[in-house]
Structures are given as C-alpha cells and as structure tokens.
Amino acid sequence: MSxxxxxxxxxxQREAATHGKGPLLxxxxxxxxxxxxxxSRVAHLIxxxxxxxxxxxxxxxxxxxxxxxxRVKRLVPALSGxxxxxxxxxxxxxxxxxxxxDALRLPPDFTVMDEADAGDMMGLIRAELGFASGxxxxxxxxxxxxxxxxxxxxxxxxxxxxxxxxxxxxxxRDGIARIFDAYVERKQAQHVLDYDDLLLFWGxxxxxxxxxxxxxxxxxxxxxxxxxxxxxxxxxxxxxxxRECTNLSVVGDDAQSIxxxxxxxxxxxxxxxxxxxxxHVVTLERNYRSTAAILDASNAVxxxxxxxxxxxxxxxxxxGGKPVLTTxxxxxxxxxxxxxxxxxxLEAGVALMRQAVLFRTGHHSAMLEIALAxxxxxxxxxxxxxxxxxxxxxxxxxxLRVLENPYDELxxxxxxxxxxxxGARTARRILGELGVPRxxxxxxxxxxxNGTTPLAGLLARTPRVPAPAQPAFGExxxxxxxxxxxxxxxxxxxxxxxxxDRVPPLPVQLxxxxxxxxPICSRLYDNAPVRERDLEHLAQIAxxxxxxxxxxxxxxxxxxxxxxxxxxxxxxEEDYLILSTIHSAKGCEWDVVHxxxxxxxxxxxxxxITDEAGVEEERRLLYVAMTRAKDHLYIYFPLRYYHxxxxxxxxxxxxxxxxxxxxxxxxxxxxxxxxxxxGGDDRQQCGVSAPIDPRGDLRRLWSG
DNA sequence: GGCATGTGTATTTTT
DNA sequence: TACACATGCC
Numbered sequence: 039m040s041x042x043x044x045x046x047x048x049x050x051q052r053e054a055a056t057h058g059k060g061p062l063l064x065x066x067x068x069x070x071x072x073x074x075x076x077x078s079r080v081a082h083l084i085x086x087x088x089x090x091x092x093x094x095x096x097x098x099x100x101x102x103x104x105x106x107x108x109r110v111k112r113l114v115p116a117l118s119g120x121x122x123x124x125x126x127x128x129x130x131x132x133x134x135x136x137x138x139x140d141a142l143r144l145p146p147d148f149t150v151m152d153e154a155d156a157g158d159m160m161g162l163i164r165a166e167l168g169f170a171s172g173x174x175x176x177x178x179x180x181x182x183x184x185x186x187x188x189x190x191x192x193x194x195x196x197x198x199x200x201x202x203x204x205x206x207x208x209x210x211r212d213g214i215a216r217i218f219d220a221y222v223e224r225k226q227a228q229h230v231l232d233y234d235d236l237l238l239f240w241g242x243x244x245x246x247x248x249x250x251x252x253x254x255x256x257x258x259x260x261x262x263x264x265x266x267x268x269x270x271x272x273x274x275x276x277x278x279x280x281r282e283c284t285n286l287s288v289v290g291d292d293a294q295s296i297x298x299x300x301x302x303x304x305x306x307x308x309x310x311x312x313x314x315x316x317x318h319v320v321t322l323e324r325n326y327r328s329t330a331a332i333l334d335a336s337n338a339v340x341x342x343x344x345x346x347x348x349x350x351x352x353x354x355x356x357x358g359g360k361p362v363l364t365t366x367x368x369x370x371x372x373x374x375x376x377x378x379x380x381x382x383x384l385e386a387g388v389a390l391m392r393q394a395v396l397f398r399t400g401h402h403s404a405m406l407e408i409a410l411a412x413x414x415x416x417x418x419x420x421x422x423x424x425x426x427x428x429x430x431x432x433x434x435x436x437x438l439r440v441l442e443n444p445y446d447e448l449x450x451x452x453x454x455x456x457x458x459x460x461g462a463r464t465a466r467r468i469l470g471e472l473g474v475p476r477x478x479x480x481x482x483x484x485x486x487x488n489g490t491t492p493l494a495g496l497l498a499r500t501p502r503v504p505a506p507a508q509p510a511f512g513e514x515x516x517x518x519x520x521x522x523x524x525x526x527x528x529x530x531x532x533x534x535x536x537x538x539d540r541v542p543p544l545p546v547q548l549x550x551x552x553x554x555x556x557p558i559c560s561r562l563y564d565n566a567p568v569r570e571r572d573l574e575h576l577a578q579i580a581x582x583x584x585x586x587x588x589x590x591x592x593x594x595x596x597x598x599x600x601x602x603x604x605x606x607x608x609x610x611e612e613d614y615l616i617l618s619t620i621h622s623a624k625g626c627e628w629d630v631v632h633x634x635x636x637x638x639x640x641x642x643x644x645x646x647i648t649d650e651a652g653v654e655e656e657r658r659l660l661y662v663a664m665t666r667a668k669d670h671l672y673i674y675f676p677l678r679y680y681h682x683x684x685x686x687x688x689x690x691x692x693x694x695x696x697x698x699x700x701x702x703x704x705x706x707x708x709x710x711x712x713x714x715x716x717g718g719d720d721r722q723q724c725g726v727s728a729p730i731d732p733r734g735d736l737r738r739l740w741s742g
Numbered sequence: 743g744g745c746a747t748g749t750g751t752a753t754t755t756t757t
Numbered sequence: 758t759a760c761a762c763a764t765g766c767c
Contacts, residue, residue: 098756098757099756099757126757127757128757129757152757153756153757170762170763175750175751175762178751178752178761178762179761180752181752233756233757234757236757237757296755297755297756299754299755299756300755300756300757398754398755399754399755400754400755421755421756458744459743459744460743460744461743461744461745462743462744463743463744464743464744504743504744594757595757596757597757619754619755619756620755621754621755621756622755622756643754643755644753644754645752645753645754645755646754646755659755
C-alpha cells in the first residue's frame with residue numbers, strides 16, 4: 039500500500055483518519071483503536087501537506103502527547119524535526135500566553151502556581167479579611183480553591199456552583215465572593231497565574247479582536263483526545279480557536295468520563311454536533327484489546343448505569359478464560375495474592391511492565407508497595423502524591439521562584455519562615471519592607487510603585503531581622519545575589535547593573551541553593567537524608583533545562599511522579615511493575631490487570647457517593663479500570679478492614695463487596711474464596727521463593 | 743512574637 | 758486518622 043500510515047485500519051477507523059475539512063467527532067469505546075486512529079490521522083494530515091507546526095494535538099497528559107507524536111514520527115519518517123504542537127490544555131495555554139500574552143497585558147515574567155499555592159494564597163486572604171477567627175468556622179482554604187476552580191471551569195455563577203456542588207458553604211457566600219475578589223487582584227499584582235487562569239487567559243486571548251484570530255489561524259488543524267473529560271471553559275476555548283477555520287477533530291467516550299470533579303462534563307461530547315454544525319460523526323465500537331470474557335464482564339457493569347449513550351462494545355477475541363474475582367480475608371491476604379499472581383504471570387513470560395495494579399486512591403497501594411519492596415520487585419507508581427508537593431521540594435523551588443518572579447509573595451513568605459526566629463508575623467513585616475505587592479485589598483502598593491523589585495530591594499539593603507536569623511540571613515543575601523548574577527550593594531538604592539550574562543546556569547543556581555538549604559532542611563525536618571536524595575533527584579531533572587523559567591513551569595504543569603522512597607529508581611531498560619490510580623491509568627492497557635480494594639467505600643469511594651451522579655461516575659471508574667485488561671483481569675475484595683494498625687487485638691469491620699459487582703456481574707467471573715491458607719501453598723506450587731513476613735505470621739496468631 | 747500543645751475536621755481522583 | 762488550625766505558654 040502506498041500509504042503506510044493507513045495500513046491495518048478498519049474501514050471506520052480509516053474513515054476517521056482520512057476525514058477532510060470541518061469538524062469531526064470520533065466516539066470511540068474502550069480499546070477500539072482510538073489512539074491508533076488519531077495518530078494515523080495526524081500522519082495523514084502531514085503526508086497530505088499540512089505543516090506539522092500548524093497542527094495542535096491536545097491531550098490529557100504530557101505523556102500521551104509525547105507518545106502519540108513519537109508514533110506519528112515513526113509513521114512519517116520524513117518528519118524528523120517534529121514540530122507538531124502537543125500537550126495538555128494547560129501546557130499549551132502557557133506556551134501561547136508566553137507568545138501572545140502582551141495583548142492581555144500579561145507580564146512576561148509571570149509564573150504559574152499549583153493548587154497548593156493557590157490554597158495558601160486563599161488562606162492568607164481568608165485570615166487577612168478576618169474570616170479565620172470567627173465563632174463559626176468559615177470555609178477552609180482548600181475548599182475555597184475547589185469552589186473557585188469549579189466556578190471558573192464550569193463557567194457558572196458562584197451562587198449556582200454553591201447551590202449545586204457546595205451547599206454547605208452557601209451561607210458564607212458573601213465572604214467567599216470577597217475573598218475571590220482579593221484573590222484575583224493579588225494574583226495580578228504578583229504576576230502569578232493559577233491553573234484556571236491559564237485556561238481563562240487563553241480563552242480571553244481567543245476573544246481578542248486581532249491577536250485572537252492570528253493565534254487561532256496559526257493552526258490549520260486542532261485535535262483533542264479524551265474529549266469526554268473536558269469542561270465548559272475548555273469547550274469555549276476550542277470554539278474560540280475555531281471561528282474561521284473549522285478543522286477540529288475530537289475523540290472521546292462518554293462511558294469513560296471520570297473527571298467531573300474538575301468540572302468536566304459529558305455534555306461537551308454530546309453537544310459537539312450542535313456546537314460545531316456540520317460535524318461528521320464516526321463511531322468505533324469494535325474492541326481490539328480485551329478478550330470476550332473481560333469485555334462481557336465490563337459491559338455487564340455498565341449495563342446497570344442510569345444513563346447510557348453508546349452501545350455495548352464487541353470483540354472477536356476469544357480464549358483467555360473468565361476474569362477472576364477473589365474474596366480475600368483481609369488486605370494482607372489480598373497483597374499476598376496479588377504478588378503471587380504477578381509472579382506466576384512473570385514466570386509464564388508476561389513481563390512486569392505488561393502488568394498493572396490499579397486502585398481508587400493513592401494510599402490504597404501502601405501495603406502492596408511495602409511487600410513489593412521487601413521482595414525486590416521493582417515498580418513504578420503513577421498518580422497519588424507528587425514529590426513536588428513535599429515540603430523540602432517546595433522550599434527549594436521557592437528560591438528559584440523568587441529569582442524568576444520577585445513579586446511572588448508566597449515563595450517569599452515560605453523562604454522567610456525558614457529562618458530561626460522568623461514566624462508568620464515577622465515574615466509579613468519583612469514582606470512589607472521589601473515592597474512585595476498584595477493587591478489593593480490591603481494598602482500595599484502594586485508591582486511597579488517605586489520601579490525596583492523586592493529582590494533588588496533585598497540585595498540593596500538588609501531588612502530588620504531578629505538576632506537568631508542574622509547570620510543565615512547574610513548568607514541568604516549572598517546566595518541570592520550569586521544566583522541572580524548581581525552583587526550586594528553597600529550603598530542603599532545603588533542598584534548594580536542587570537548583567538544578565540553573569541547569571542549562572544540553572545544547575546549552578548540549584549547547587550548554590552541546596553548548599554544553603556541543607557542545614558535548614560535538617561533543622562526543620564527529621565528524615566533529612568531521604569529528603570536530600572529527593573533534592574538530588576530534582577537537580578538531576580534540572581540538568582535537562584536551559585532556562586529557569588521553563589524548569590519551574592514544567593514542574594508545576596507536568597510534575598514528575600512520586601519517587602516513593604521504597605522504590606529504587608528503575609533504570610529504563612529494567613523491567614518494572616506498574617502501580618496506578620485508576621484515573622492515571624486512563625488510556626493505558628496491560629496484558630494483566632489487578633484491581634484491588636473492590637469494596638464499597640473504596641470503589642465507590644465513600645467521598646463520592648453523596649449524590650447519584652457521584653455513584654454513577656464511580657461506576658464508570660470501575661469500567662475504565664476493567665477495560666484496561668487485554669488477557670487477564672483479577673479483582674480482589676478484602677473482607678475485613680482493620681481499624682488499628684499496630685495495636686494488639688483485631689478491631690475490624692466487615693466490608694461489603696463493591697455495589698457494582700452485582701450477582702449478574704459476578705456470574706461472569708470465576709469466583710475464588712480463600713480459606714485462610716492462600717499464600718504459602720500457592721507459592722510452593724509455582725516454585726517462587728517468596729520470603730514470608732514474620733510480622734504477618736505473627737498477626738495470624740491473634741487475628742485468625 | 744515564636745513555638746508547642748491540644749482540639750477539631752475534612753477525608754479522592756489531576757492540571 | 759492524620760493533619761490543619763487556634764489557643765496558650767515561654
């Protein structure tokens with residue numbers, strides 16, 4: 039065939055891949071070759087003469103963008119230099135705003151803050167406006183961020199959002215509104231954008247008369263993956279990006295929409311033909327991934343959904359046996375069995391990388407991680423806590439952030455409180471002396487009052503600092519001067535020349551910061567050596583970057599996964615098992631999939647079952663998890679959950695099987711119930727020598 | 743004004 | 758249950 043990028047596609051897939059101009063909606067069920075189709079489509083466009091850098095591919099994670107572009111390159115070898123714009127909505131927004139931001143009077147040195155930073159800023163404002171010390175508890179800072187974010191992303195009024203999603207906060211409405219006002223103003227004064235701003239400003243850019251059109255027309259084709267998990271604001275952006283040129287392809291599956299907490303709505307995919315008239319619709323229903331038995335069980339779960347939009351998937355794959363539902367005595371036995379099954383498949387020739395353990399929340403894998411580490415089974419965990427959220431990482435980054443954006447109050451605040459004898463109060467006073475702007479809600483000036491930045495101010499003169507902090511503070515000023523490529527001025531107001539060329543390279547700056555921070559780290563936290571290793575890891579990442587700005591933004595927009603101290607950094611060639619939250623598993627597939635903690639309260643999560651929509655979304659979550667499996671699917675249900683961890687006795691409660699595993703669903707599984715002797719015998723049978731945990735055996739003495 | 747202790751509360755999933 | 762927040766002591 040003369041078009042290798044279309045080889046092996048079915049008629050429907052080919053129809054989607056070769057669609058000409060105008061809007062295209064691909065409704066693609068799980069495992070129907072969606073990625074394959076999208077990749078082929080991009081290759082087809084390029085082969086047809088579209089310049090790669092005039093193609094924008096919006097994906098859910100940076101990882102999937104990179105993977106897809108890699109596959110396109112393999113299909114179109116001529117495309118060596120790359121050039122296709124790929125990434126998340128947020129990363130793309132950041133990139134476009136760095137180019138076109140002038141039109142919105144966006145300062146060129148803006149930095150991006152993550153959700154935790156946003157929470158801290160909300161907390162600061164909440165306290166300053168006097169909402170922290172009332173008789174009644176005012177809405178907390180994390181909740182404030184959630185409400186704010188949901189309001190912005192859903193493009194609804196605050197009243198609406200409160201009534202519908204946060205009814206228990208509705209009585210604080212006026213206070214919330216005041217805090218939001220101050221929050222918006224302060225971000226502006228400090229040259230910072232939060233996640234939502236990235237989208238909001240991109241949207242505003244689209245609407246700008248001249249630049250908007252220029253920006254939009256820069257792209258001949260826009261393609262969006264996982265469209266079912268976009269929110270109204272993102273839909274608006276797409277509309278703004280496609281006013282004159284309507285080449286827009288979106289791919290999604292309403293049965294896999296699992297991000298409503300981010301204001302994603304399935305309406306986007308359902309209303310696509312209305313929003314973009316003359317849209318061509320292609321539906322992919324044939325599943326190429328899973329065996330018939332796995333698909334049958336997955337379909338059975340979805341059959342009970344309250345609302346269904348697509349038909350059942352079908353497959354012609356046979357064999358592989360029924361999926362296995364194992365009822366375990368407790369989490370410990372579940373862990374034993376998972377490890378046993380994994381090793382069995384490994385012996386049978388399925389590499390660890392082809393196997394995954396999926397779970398609802400990050401900490402559900404805690405016991406398993408310990409067991410894996412003990413048996414020297416390498417693993418890589420996706421989802422859960424990011425190491426970027428660790429205090430020592432945030433501390434270190436605060437220095438870089440201030441160097442990049444001297445108006446960044448939160449980072450200043452964080453840094454100042456690292457010194458002995460400086461707490462919140464003193465830190466706030468020093469912030470004032472340095473002239474860090476706080477917006478007009480407080481009387482401080484705005485960014486450019488006296489033409490000098492807070493950083494220049496710090497280097498020009500030492501603020502009043504309590505005695506215990508003084509030695510370190512002097513060192514701090516020298517360190518910051520080094521990193522900024524400046525000198526400490528002796529005469530006040532005598533600011534040294536900019537001298538950009540004297541700014542040391544990023545790794546050198548980071549080295550300098552680490553040296554300064556090391557004693558602080560061991561004074562502030564207990565397990566300093568572990569943290570020090572994390573910082574080495576951070577330095578390692580930094581070597582890949584030329585610019586400080588892109589290092590900082592990339593870390594917030596695309597944070598590396600948690601480096602669990604138990605998991606030894608796996609080398610690239612080395613085989614390792616995948617542990618993942620179900621959310622992070624979206625779009626992936628494995629030969630063998632293990633779903634653990636299929637108990638009510640886990641799947642569905644206790645937190646999610648407050649309303650029917652939540653219960654339905656959790657159902658889709660289980661469906662997503664199940665449809666990741668190609669050949670073998672195991673679901674585990676621990677009967678008992680212990681309340682106390684290390685105490686004597688066995689206070690426990692009995693769990694219910696996940697409500698989605700109804701009898702008709704279970705009938706599609708091979709059911710196994712252990713009788714308390716599962717671990718040891720199995721291991722001997724399959725010839726795997728696994729050390730037995732003495733503590734586990736000990737516990738059996740009083741819990742069996 | 744910093745820092746430790748005690749009480750109360752949210753508690754998930756990700757950019 | 759762990760963590761954040763607020764009060765009280767140094």
